[in-house]
Amino acid sequence: MKNNTYGIKEHARKRNQETLEKVDNAIKRLKRSKTKNINFKTVAEEAGVATATLYNNLQLKERIESLRALQKAEKEAEKQAKKNSKYQDVEEVILTPTQAKIKKMKAMHEEIKKLKEDKKNLIIQLVEMEELKAENKKLREQMKKVFTLKN
Incomplete structure (x- = not known):
């Protein structure tokens, strides 16, 4: 009897592709969300897959890690911007009346x-x-002379 593994391999490939699509869609939704962080747990929950699936797929693992780092950097930049704006407000309050006038x-x-x-x-x-x-007036006069000479 001959081993027919083609069907099994095709089924595994199809399930893998479906999983990749679910994870990709989940990541897109999480990127649009302002309240949820991108990490292995939230991506797994959003996609309906196990976290082990994400860790075992090197491509997905690297993507989630880079998105998580990017999101973390963006949040730090926002915090720093808020902190700087607070200091700017405080700086204006601290200015003496003379400094305020000079500014x-x-x-x-x-x-x-x-x-x-x-x-x-x-x-x-x-x-x-x-x-x-003046140039326009001069040109009109020249044109007038040309037309009167022709007639």
């Missing part, structure tokens, strides 16, 4: 510099526009 005056000075630059650019545009108007 406000510097901001106003920068705004004045920007307005002066804008004014300069507008004047340049106006001068160019007047030059173009």
Whole structure:
């Protein structure tokens, strides 16, 4: 009697593919979730597979580990940003009235510099526009002469 392992191998390949798809979909859902962490337990629960399945598949294991590290780094960056914004708020509260006035005056000075630059650019545009108007008038007169000579 001949051993027919083709059916068994095909079934195992199909189940493996289904598992990979379930895990992939679970990871996508977890990435969209703002409340759940990505780790072996949550991925296994979300996908409906055993955690051993995730640990035994090297590709899935590395993917989950890298996503977990990335998520952890993002959360640390958010914490640091919040911490920095708290310090910035505290810094403004600690400023003495004189320091606050100086800071406000510097901001106003920068705004004045920007307005002066804008004014300069507008004047340049106006001068160019007047030059173009004069050239346009001159060309119209030339065209008028050409048409009167032809008729």
